[in-house]
Amino acid sequence: MQVRVLGPVGVRLGEAGPVAPRGERPREVLAVLCIRRGRPTPAATILDLVWDDAAPMLDVGVVHTVVGRLRRQFGADLVHRTDAGYLLGSGAALDTDRFDELAGALRTAPAEDPLGRRERLCREALALWAGDTAYDGVREELVRPERVRLAELRRAVRMDLASGLLDAGARPESPGATAEALSLAQDLLAANPVDEDAAVLCMRAAYRLGRAGHALRVFDTLRRTLRAELGIDPGVAARKVHARILAQDATLDGVGHRDSPGGRRLPVPVSPTVGRERERSEVLGALRAGRRLVTVTGPAGVGKSRMLADVGAALPSGTPVAHVSVGAHTRQSAPDLAGALAVTSGVPLGGADAVAALVRSLRSRQLVVLVDEAEWAPEATATLASAVLGGAPMVQLVVASRVPLNVLGERLVELAPLPLPDPAGPVESLRSCAAVRLLLERLVDRGVAPDPDPTAWSAQELRAVAGAVVRLDGLPLAIELLAAAAGAEPGRELGDLLRVERPLELRSTDRGREERHESLRGALAWSVGRLDPDTRAVLARLSVFAGRFSAAAARGVVDYPPADVDRAVQHLAGQHLVGVERVCDRVYFRLLRTVRELAREELVGAGHEQSALLRHQAWFAGMWRDAPLSDGLVEHVGDHYDDYLEAMTGALGRGADDVAADIATTLCRRWLFIEASGPGQSWTGAVLERRGITAGQRARLQIAAAGFANHLDLSPEGHDRMVTALVADPDWTCLLLLMEAIAAYVAGDLSNASTRLAEAMRVSTAGAPHHLPELTATRAVVAAAAGDHELAVAGAHQALARVGESLSAVHQVTVIPKIALALLDAGRPAEALDLLERSCGQAHERFGIEPTPTTATNAGWAALALDRAEVAAGWFTRALVGPQAFEAPGAVGEAAAGLGAARAESDPAGAGELLELGLLLLEEAGQTLPRSLRDRIRSAASRLGPPATRTGWTPDLAVVRVRQLAARAGAGHAEAP
Template identity: 35%
Template sequence: MRYGVLGPLAVWDAEGRPIKVPEAKVRALLADLLVHAGGPVPADRLIDDLWAGNPPGGSVNTLQTKVSQLRRVLGRDRVVREPAGYRLLLSGDSVDALRFQELAERARAHREPAVKGDLFADALALWRGPAYADVAESLFAREEIARLEELRLSVVEDQAEVRLTLGEHTALAAELGELVARHPLRERLRMAHMRALYRAGRQGDALWSFQELRRRLADELGASPGPAISALHEAILRQEPRLAAPVAAPPPCRTNLPTPLTPLIGRREAVEQVRARLGPGARTRLVTLTGLGGVGKTRLAIAAAHDMADRFTDGVWLVELAGLGAASTPDDIAERVITTLGLCDTAATEPDLDDLVGWLCQAVADKHLLILLDNCEHLVEQVAVLAGAVLSAVPAGHLLVTSQEALDVPGEVVHPVPPLELPEHTDPEAVARSSAVELFVERAAAAAPGFALDANNAAAVSAICRRLDGIPLALELVAPRLRTLGPEELARFLHDRFSPPEVRVRGLPARQQTLRGMLDWSWQLLGADERTVLRRLAVHADGCTLPSAEAVCSGPDLAAERVPDLLARLVDRSLVVREANRFRLLESVAAYCAERLAEAGEEAAVRTRFVRRHTELAERENERLRGPDQRRCLERLDAETVNLRRALDLAADGGAGSADGYAVRLVNALTWYWFLRGRLTEARRSLQAALAAGDGAEPSARLAARAWLTGIELRTSSAGAAPVPAGEDPAAGVDDPVLRARLRWFVGTGLIGQGRHREGRRLVEASLAGARAAGDRWGEAAALVELAGHVPPVRGESHAELGAALFHEVGDRWGQLRATRSLALAAERHGDRARTERLHREGLAAAEELGLWTEVVEALTWLGKTALTGGHARRATELYERALSVSTERAYSRGEVRAEIGLGLAARLRGDREAARRHLNRALAKSHAPAQAADAEAALAELDLVAGA
């Protein structure tokens, strides 16, 4: 039971239906009990309140009659008699006044202005009129009415100050005028109005408002304005800069570019050249940086891209391709780009999505962005196909590529990256100006504190840099040797070591031979165990954490507990790079170590350990995806995505671990992660590859993979394209009862999504029974929430409530989001706008926390619809604009259409028919599905009818 006192007295039942409380005295009795907030009220006090000190004869019996009438409406257990008096049983936020105060407190505690403003707006939306409007003249309610009115005005003032910080001064200047007229002596309210007037260019009105306050205070109270508003008056007279409207900060550039750990040396001119070639006035849209491994192409590209971040409104994105195998297709590269740009969860909404290159081009067709494709030398042909498609379909799309060779596509500008500048003389000043020397000295000083270039070592440093051809990677590898050798000793050693013909490798260019020789020398200086760890690290496609290094690099010849110390030594020697909690090999070092791994005859064994480690990691994280660690688990799997893909490739190609069924185990463990992240295309292709591998997986595991694939195909194919024979149990033969029930739910919900409600509901009901029998609270919750929309409303709401409670119990935020959506729809059916809005806001918070962007858009559009229903055009516009922004960023076309329709309806509510028509025509132009177009056309037709009338 819920009660409304912020307006005329109202009562709603558990399903949101209004309950009529007959007879004025019974309503007054209820109001009196609510005024006391669930506390006991003596009978004589109630009699005095209800009959204003003039009770009828037999007043005790009359009161009991009124109590009985109230109990018949609310239920006998709602109004109880205690020694201290009568009491109304209340729970939680069952009274809108309590909810109002809770929202206000949450708003004041929040730091983010936009969130504060939304919470204050939510609180004020609960008011339906003057508090306790039915009993406003009763003495017992006056104090509470005054308290609530004061709270409301304080919230209005709080909200006005927040809206001023958000730059909404023009709207405030118009809205606050009437309120100030009703409360002319509230100085804080008037101050907010004066600031809004001043910022809206109405300085004279702001000064007049102060003079009016001064006059009223003198006439009515014999007082003067307070110091705060007097100071504001003086500031307005002086037009102090601090009163100006806040300058809207430019939106932060969306990018995933890493922050370099060290400054880029010797490339300033090259950075400027790359920037100029991709600048606003240039016609170039594809620049390829070429050069030998270790020359610094990636560092140069990242530095140039960082400097251009403000030029590209839709972001600057680094897409690392080193982890993709040489057999990868253009679609594989497109999938990596889609994931990097954050379009992954919207791609899944398109049926029959097999052409990922085409979908990517369509998704970013109107975007202004720069994509940096890094380490493309092993994928030149495939990258060339993708680049040609993007350049043709995306007029404002720009590509920056790093590769050891050019792509050779039309429009490409090749920018060779040479080694760093070498010193031409041994004069210390001339040597210091060399960029190669500058890099070497900086890295040497970091490795051997106290080292500096001077007249005594300038010649030796110059010789070292010349001997290494100015190759940045070679300089970085040799600099740590100054811990044990002096510059002169190191120079002599390099001269002897790298003199022809020892270091020359047949067929390699001279500078490539130098780098190879440097790597050979660095390798030979390592101990046997250090070499073991280094070459085994090369199996990782995207670096690794320490636990992964221990699992993959250890073996019968090397204990796992020794790996951390050996890894630290390799970091000290600049052969391994540490970034936060991950360890990486530079591109050239990784290629060299892969050769050493093959030479040692360890390739198969290390790959098997790599596959086993990542299969076990995926299986361990799989269950955590359904619990309180869900968000962090998603982040951990995100970080390991490239390695997981490599593990699957190795397991599925009949090599590493194929006899142990790792491919099927891996896809079974990852399918729920792919589903949550919306990578349904990746899930479908991976499941198909694993099942086609014919590895040694157990029959039950293969059946589970087939069921997962069926559920995925139902979600990625057009209606009827993925048939499930009637009566078939897709999980039959799966040994684990928990997994069996979950698979029935997954396939059943897919069938329901295809419109095959009877078959789908049968499987979901079987899933519910199976989950309960197995004691799987998560599976029970998932089935209940799904069934909530397919049973009678009362039963459905009960299902949703229980499902929400179970999801809350296990800590699954995704599940809570789904349950909240069902409860919000039920509240909307009952006309409970406040509860609908609260539930959608809870869903919005969960979706944003998990990065589920289509769910974010859905929540925003539902909130916009709720605001429209309540007649709040400004709030609806803000919500639909947020939905449109997210949809555009994520290429979610369905969300864009819904947001444009919502903006059109909000504009119509404001009376701006021109804006309404503009938004609705945009919605119609963006509609690819008949249902979307029909919605836009219906809204346009209604707009025309209104205009005609």
């Protein structure tokens, strides 16, 4: 889809604009979405912008109607709707995008271009215009800044083309180029009679064509117009060309046509900037592309003022630059700012209207204005910026502000905190982390450490530094304040110096540091203090979230009307008090730790902490209550894990046992899914000790606890008691029966396993059909163990058919390994390994999940059956080593025995010990392997000779030794796929 926004707003198909009943204004709505491309626009904002004075008499339904009509006319992908508002679809290719791209290419193309590339770029860019006015047919005040920006960029391209044609006209092969250059220059001069660059081109072209009188009349007209309009004379370049025309200078074509720009008045950082190369390039790139207003936004302490200074220093040599700080002006009105800018840019300012006078003075000047601390007076800054954008086409503004100016045509560059390292990650990643490097350099500056080179620091020191910057959210100001505090306490250990309990209390007493940067509390309190009471109250209540949260979660937890919560969250995001994150096309919000700490203080002070925490706990308890295992549940718990834990511990702390049990049950779903036995066993044990949980909750948690322990041994009475407690819960009844079937299978009681599976199939068919794929696969495993290979293969294929071609993450983890095990035991190891390898690849590509230890173990057995010992060793090692390794002794024993069998040829000594320890753990767990696996272990053991006799070995000690041997073996074999 090609949306035209240079000429008439519309779509390339027939050049027809949007059609709608009178009053709906689809052309204006589309224009707003085009200008704000990449930034969601709330329906209320569109209503205010497009309908202006009529907006109070309408509601946002009219916006929804117009958007719906646009989608029907031009396709559903034209406009998307997000939680934050409407967004132009990524598939809509704007003429403005292509025009900006071509104009940017012109800036980087070589000046000497014998092949005519510059001319081709110019002509292609200008051909995009369907008329002389961008956004033709759209109300002026709605699109003025963007219309002016595009017009000025078009002027620059036409100037470039005219200049190139004038140069080409000196060559015999381009006889008509000079005449075309003159025509272009005359058009430019007619559009803006004070355009000195166009006048110079016009004079040169006319003189070359033998029309010296015409060239002199151009200069005379320019001089009279400048005096009448601005009270000034033509500049140096025009006067030089005029003098050479009078002198009939034969070398006139060598005269340049631009004055040398003036000097700069810039702030200079007192220390080097670390880790902002990408953002600085983004700002400079926007300026090169002709953007007139670039606003660098971000939270307090993120380094906006420093970025402004760095951008100014990086501008091309000779660029005229002015700098003004809004926070330095107490009245903070638009006329005040106009006066300050006039002083710093050296232009005259006269008349009663300071803003209008400034615009007149800047009308024909080229200038980059750096505006710092605009959040102190955003309305006044926006007023002045809008006036300058509309009346001074060669002035560009770079603004540093905690909040956007919301001026049409504004390009926002988000300055986020520095990316956070993983303190437990590889040392090399810590050395390259910008936040770590910044703290290292500042500690060296303070004399706390001798060398800023990260390679000179030990791994322990780097991890301490990484932990500190994580606790400080990667905020550069906080990092600098910590370094200052560390420098004030010489002689202490580095770990003690970097221990940050209350980041808000960090202060600096450095001379020369601005007052607003002396503490994080002061920097943040200013932003919070400017909020209206309701928005401030919403922020306080949002402090109960430990991690990211959705708009729906905010509405569920904050006790304000949902629409008010949405407006408050959007406003807080715009003020950079709430961060915005995009995860798989979903929008989440998050509070920085420092903001959360300050907001929690307000919540406690207002006496609303307990009620907010209760709503937080209730939200996470009810989120997945009684819901079966699903991709959505696993993903949600992973995305909001810290909040689930905090809600559960909070509920336990206040004695709300039933609430804690619901949250624990949801957490258990994910822990079982990723085979995280450690936290699962610990927390289920803690909740099961509580008396206030119901019989059904207790039964669920006992089933989960048995899954973590990889052991379930219920007496008939215990079984009946569990079934009674779950009588109205077919989902967990199926899980109970499935777990009992697996326990019987592991113990070698295949008859009991088949009985339990038959009962589970009946319950699943009646009330929990989502369990049928896993139950079918498990029944195939039991059939294979019983020697009925034909039935096992048929069951495995039936289970595959039940899950379908598009596997869910749940099926990848719970069903596929069982299907593969059935195929393996039925004598089809190649089919089993192929299925597992394809499943692991799909799971990683589609869901970002790694193979579970169970999957890895089954893949190891399949590879071993195919005599691919090294591949098998890689899979078994993956099941034994790493963050998701097996913890249950029986599971560790099976993987250890498999690894021993795989390493029998390459490492007989280590393999023998692994086999011995694996069999010991299997015996301790009462676990019996299928016959095919026992035969494989027996064959390996016969080659290795009799094992050593071990006495006094506990299962825990055996597990530790297995992990040591597996880690050692892992260094010498090929990785599993």
